Amino acid sequence: MSTPTTTISADADLVTLVNVFTVAPERQIELVDALDGATSEVFLAVPGFVSANLHVSLDGHRVVNYAQWTSEQRYKEALQRPDVREHLAEAAAIAEAYDPTLVRVRSIHHPHGQQA
Numbered sequence: 001m002s003t004p005t006t007t008i009s010a011d012a013d014l015v016t017l018v019n020v021f022t023v024a025p026e027r028q029i030e031l032v033d034a035l036d037g038a039t040s041e042v043f044l045a046v047p048g049f050v051s052a053n054l055h056v057s058l059d060g061h062r063v064v065n066y067a068q069w070t071s072e073q074r075y076k077e078a079l080q081r082p083d084v085r086e087h088l089a090e091a092a093a094i095a096e097a098y099d100p101t102l103v104r105v106r107s108i109h110h111p112h113g114q115q116a
Helices: 025-041 072-079 082-094
Strands: 015-022 049-056 062-069 097-103
Touching (some): 015 072, 025 049, 025 062, 062 072
Antiparallel strands (some): 015 062, 049 062
């Protein structure tokens, strides 16, 4: 069985949410656990959701959520759902700050491959 992966492509017709959370180091894992649980329990069933990847900073002060969506419209519709809003409130209560930004992949570089 293969492990699912996130595909990053400049050709994909997706939008990406890059959300950088600032958090007290002693609460970093609590925030990751809350985001991880919400993704498993809520987002996997939300129309338009493609994938999420959670990253933790080595200094303990940040958590980065890199999440792909089929469209900006689907992402905005998700934000109106009560179950999603409940999850956002839980994460916001743990984090000191957060900065969600929707982006598109513009270019990709690899040391042994072509620029995409």
